[in-house]
Amino acid sequence: MSALPLHQAGHRFGDRDALTGLSFAAAHGEVVAMVGLNGAGKTTALRVLTGRLRPDRGTARVLGEDPATMRPTTARRFGHVVGAALVSGDLTVVENLRSAASLHGLPRADVEHASADVVHRLDLDAWADAPARTLSAGNAQRLGIACAVAHSPSALVLDEPTSALDPRGVVLVRELVRSLADDGAAVLVSSHHLDEVARVADRVVVVHGGRVVGELAPGDEMERRFFAMVLAADAEADA
Numbered sequence: 001m002s003a004l005p006l007h008q009a010g011h012r013f014g015d016r017d018a019l020t021g022l023s024f025a026a027a028h029g030e031v032v033a034m035v036g037l038n039g040a041g042k043t044t045a046l047r048v049l050t051g052r053l054r055p056d057r058g059t060a061r062v063l064g065e066d067p068a069t070m071r072p073t074t075a076r077r078f079g080h081v082v083g084a085a086l087v088s089g090d091l092t093v094v095e096n097l098r099s100a101a102s103l104h105g106l107p108r109a110d111v112e113h114a115s116a117d118v119v120h121r122l123d124l125d126a127w128a129d130a131p132a133r134t135l136s137a138g139n140a141q142r143l144g145i146a147c148a149v150a151h152s153p154s155a156l157v158l159d160e161p162t163s164a165l166d167p168r169g170v171v172l173v174r175e176l177v178r179s180l181a182d183d184g185a186a187v188l189v190s191s192h193h194l195d196e197v198a199r200v201a202d203r204v205v206v207v208h209g210g211r212v213v214g215e216l217a218p219g220d221e222m223e224r225r226f227f228a229m230v231l232a233a234d235a236e237a238d239a
């Protein structure tokens with residue numbers, strides 16, 4: 001079953017079309033990457049999926065529900081980082097994680113273990129007792145992701161999750177995302193890095209001009225095929 005479908009989603013900011021009939025889905029057990037040029041519509045699509053924007057047309061569903069009116073029981077099975085993460089600067093890394101896990105409804109008995117586990121998986125051990133506001137940009141990004149996954153969500157949406165990360169962080173996030181999908185989660189990430197998504201994604205969706213213009217199988221010549229799709233879409237729009 002598809003956990004994260006968008007169907008013919010449209011959204012306009014003033015006189016600017018951000019989404020122009022965007023459709024795709026991520027199923028349980030798969031990692032789908034959305035790639036596209038700056039301004040293609042990736043973040044707008046993810047904001048629709050997290051309920052922060054209502055599409056002007058079309059539909060979005062997360063775990064079978066409209067994200068804007070999602071029941072709390074469903075929201076607890078969802079994790080996302082799109083824009084600012086749900087992190088308090090005054091709380092320590094571990095306190096933030098306990099808080100995020102509890103807010104997502106993790107049983108009290110499991111909160112401690114889940115928090116410690118994700119701290120370790122994202123190599124934040126040395127910062128466990130540091131206030132979040134003292135973290136470097138890369139470690140703050142790791143913490144935001146950690147807070148989104150501590151409850152082992154069934155659906156996960158991450159906007160450019162490795163933009164501030166060092167090469168080790170990139171590998172750790174890749175392993176984390178992969179293991180969540182292997183455990184059955186539907187994962188959707190946006191990225192600018194074709195070589196990186198090729199390593200983690202089952203499918204790579206190309207967004208251009210607010211819609212999906214093709215799909216790349218991870219592998220050779222992704223860059224060439226990416227630009228061929230984008231140029232073909234531009235030529236079609238100009239015709």
Ligand SMILES: Nc1ncnc2c1ncn2[C@@H]1O[C@H](COP(=O)(O)OP(=O)(O)OP(=O)(O)O)[C@@H](O)[C@H]1O
Binds near residue numbers: 014016041042045
């Ligand atoms: N709040 C806003 N107000 C007006 N226009 C917006 C707003 N947010 C996005 N846009 C416009 O919508 C279009 C899609 O933007 P979006 O941020 O979704 O692109 P993106 O693919 O995430 O880009 P990037 O790779 O640069 O992050 C762009 O033309 C952008 O200028």
